[in-house]
Amino acid sequence: MTAALALRAPQLMTTPPLLTMTGVSRRYGDVVALDDVSALVYPGEVLGIVGESGSGKSTLLRMMNLEDSPDAGDYRLALPDLPGNLFELDRFARRMLCATRIGIVYQNPHLGLLMKNSSSGNVAERLLIAGERSFAALRSRAREALDASEFPLERMDARPIELSGGMQQRVQLAKAIALEPALLLLDEPTTGLDVSVQALVLDTLKRLQRDRAITMVIVSHDLGVIRTMADRVMVMRRGRVVEQGLADQIFQDPQHDYTQQLVHAKL
């Protein structure tokens, strides 16, 4: 066992989870996207969700972001004033919760950003929802979030449509962290970027995680990304969780046939 693993494992086990999902199922017509999925995410950790295309990863993340409702299941976040099953919240309460306590970065920046508004305006929009009304404060807080996302500040008034893919992801990230969310969701955040740009964005995510201990859930079909980012890994196939455990254990000693195939295909 490595020193890092020895230090990390007991910490995870002794802290109550921030996120608890139990028995979540979702069908779309005949397609079973999620079949009785349960998940725990502990404060300050990065949970990586991996699996082939169509395995249900993005659907699960959308559930965590309350964008969709399951056919069955329970979802709790251990935050003040949030008792009960979050799937039972009405649309307004969901929107406020997501805007203020949950951040998300999508693979497709069009889902997360208004492409024709300025980058700083995109971040400020999140702050406005939370009640910030002073122009000077909006601008300085947007600047701070963009800086933390390692976005070049001289371009903060550029529109995302004018920016590279890597820069667009940094704007999404700044928007996602502007209100210091309890949970940051990342759906294939670097897929489609050049390898060198991908590495830089992953570096930023790792630094943010280290400096701010943000609890993250990252979805990727790319085991390299999951290996770089995750403390624990959940492997999905056909809407079910087939294996989960500490990242080192999953990568060094995968138990399920499917995980073994994934890991060996990558090596």
Ligand SMILES: Nc1ncnc2c1ncn2[C@@H]1O[C@H](COP(=O)(O)OP(=O)(O)OP(=O)(O)O)[C@@H](O)[C@H]1O
């Ligand atoms: N809104 C929807 N309407 C119909 N089918 C859907 C919808 N969302 C997801 N599905 C289906 O549910 C299954 C799981 O999709 P999901 O996007 O969660 O998989 P994934 O593991 O994220 O794959 P990918 O990486 O390709 O997005 C797929 O068969 C998909 O076609």
